Amino acid sequence: MNLRHFITLNDLTADELRAIIHRAIELKAMRENSELYQPLKNKVLAMVFEKSSTRTRISFDAGMTQLGGSTIFLSPRDTQLGRGEPIEDSARVISRMVDGIMLRTNKHETVETFAKHSKVPVINGLTDRFHPCQLLADLQTWFEQRGDIKGKKVCWIGDGNNMCQSYMNAAKLLGFKLSIACPVGYEPESDLLSATYDHVTLCHDPLLAAKDADLVVTDVWASMGQEQEQKDRCASFAKFQVDTRIMQSAKDDALFMHCLPAHRGEEVSADVLDGPQSVVWDEAENRLHAQKALLEFLMQ
Ligand code: CP
Ligand code: NVA
Numbered sequence: 001m002n003l004r005h006f007i008t009l010n011d012l013t014a015d016e017l018r019a020i021i022h023r024a025i026e027l028k029a030m031r032e033n034s035e036l037y038q039p040l041k042n043k044v045l046a047m048v049f050e051k052s053s054t055r056t057r058i059s060f061d062a063g064m065t066q067l068g069g070s071t072i073f074l075s076p077r078d079t080q081l082g083r084g085e086p087i088e089d090s091a092r093v094i095s096r097m098v099d100g101i102m103l104r105t106n107k108h109e110t111v112e113t114f115a116k117h118s119k120v121p122v123i124n125g126l127t128d129r130f131h132p133c134q135l136l137a138d139l140q141t142w143f144e145q146r147g148d149i150k151g152k153k154v155c156w157i158g159d160g161n162n163m164c165q166s167y168m169n170a171a172k173l174l175g176f177k178l179s180i181a182c183p184v185g186y187e188p189e190s191d192l193l194s195a196t197y198d199h200v201t202l203c204h205d206p207l208l209a210a211k212d213a214d215l216v217v218t219d220v221w222a223s224m225g226q227e228q229e230q231k232d233r234c235a236s237f238a239k240f241q242v243d244t245r246i247m248q249s250a251k252d253d254a255l256f257m258h259c260l261p262a263h264r265g266e267e268v269s270a271d272v273l274d275g276p277q278s279v280v281w282d283e284a285e286n287r288l289h290a291q292k293a294l295l296e297f298l299m300q
Contacts, residue, residue, distance in 0.1 A: 004298055005115045005122045009132045009169040016297070017139070017173055018148075024140045024286065024293040031066065031289070038068025039300050043099040047125070048074045048081065050105045051224045055260065056125045056133065059287035060102055060295075067292055069299075072098065091117035100299045106225055121298040128225065129189075131162045134259045135170050136290035141283045142215060145255060150175040155213035155250065157181050157206045158240050158267055159233075160188030163219040163259055168192050171199040181209035183236045206240050213250040217257045218242045218267045234266065243269040247277060255279050 005011055012020070030037055045064045049057065057073070064071045074094075076082030081090055087110055094101060095118040103111050108127035115122040124132055142149050154171065156164050160182045168188060171178035178200045180188065187193070187202060203209055210216055221237040222230040247254065256268075256278045264270040272278060 003119070003121065005118075006132060006294060006298060007111055007115055007122065007124045008130045009135055009166060009173055011132075012173070014173045014175075020136060020290070020293045020297055021140050021143050023296065024136065024290040025144060027292045027296075028140075028286070028289040037066075039296055040064065040099075041068035043067075043069035043299055044097075045069060045071045045100045045102060045295070045299075046074055046094050046098045047071055048076075048101065048103040048105070049125075050076055050103075050110075051126070053104055053125070055284055055287050056102075056104060059291050060125070063288050063292040063295060067295060069099070069295075087113045088117045090114070091122075092119075095119040100295065123294065123298070126162060128223075129162055130166050130169070131259065132166050132169070133287065133291055133294070134163060135166045136294060137283055137286035138217070138257055138259070139170065139174070140286045140290045141257065141279050142255070144282070144286075145279060146214070148174075149215075151177075152214040153177045153179060153212060154215045154217065155179045155181070155210045156217050157209060157242050157246065158218045158237065159186050159221060159223070161219060161223050163217075164188050165192055167217065168196045168200050172196045175199070177201070179203070179209040179213065181206040181240065183240060186233075186236065206242075206246055207249045210246045210249040213254055215255050215257060216242060216247060216250050219259055220261070220263060221267055237267070241265075241267060241269060242272055244271060244275075247272055247275075253277075257283050260284055 061071045091114040100121045102123040102125045104125040105111055105127050108129040111124045156167055165188050180202045221233045258280050
């Protein structure tokens with residue numbers, strides 16, 4: 001098989017994406033039945049983290065162990081990555097020693113450059129522009145609860161950030177409608193809007209965007225690296241909290257998702273996050289299963 005990377009969802013065909021989601025559901029059932037399944041015995045995944053992580057780090061680490069392999073955690077602080085060794089050289093060297101590399105970086109181009117010079121599959125574990133692994137888990141969660149997402153209406157409320165942009169790619173690939181509401185000045189990239197215009201609409205009115213939605217999704221107002229903008233953003237996003245009013249505008253059986261970590265009382269009210277329509281804990285757990293399906297697809 002040719003070398004495959006997972007930098008954005010567009011690295012997969014729609015059929016491959018659906019197959020990974022269904023495989024994730026199978027792997028979850030296998031784990032629930034305590035079935036031992038170790039197709040990645042002796043394989044090693046290097047994990048490079050320029051930013052913090054709870055879910056991504058633990059799910060890749062536990063996932064590799066469960067599949068029979070292991071991981072190496074690399075932080076720029078204690079490797080040559082943080083001392084100016086070129087990305088290209090690091091990619092060449094690290095990829096000669098391991099079987100896969102997951103990176104969480106500030107700049108999206110870092111992961112792209114790394115992939116260009118890697119001999120093994122590279123996985124994007126979040127950049128400033130995309131978070132495709134989270135979409136695998138979100139989609140798995142939707143498929144488990146409601147079946148295929150084709151033709152459904154998903155509403156994104158908040159920042160036009162890496163999560164929003166990953167939803168835009170997913171909408172185009174899997175054929176759902178994505179209705180985005182964000183404050184003026186916080187829209188997703190215009191090129192991406194042009195590329196997905198068949199499936200994506202953009203407005204600045206959260207109630208309108210949520211109308212009759214099957215799924216409502218949000219994320220933090222200030223992403224990692226934007227901490228200094230937190231105060232300004234809180235002012236700009238004040239009308240964009242997902243609360244019961246927004247959920248009432250969506251369909252009665254609408255689900256609520258959030259990639260976490262969440263700030264109750266900012267982008268989401270506590271009663272929505274902890275309420276009956278929220279599936280955020282399954283969504284978080286599914287990072288494990290969805291990424292195991294991805295690792296199997298890329299590394300076996
Ligand atoms: N959702 C997510 O990626 O969480 P972490 O930042 O904890 O990995
Ligand atoms: N948009 C958030 C997602 C965290 C998982 C960030 O980039 O910080």
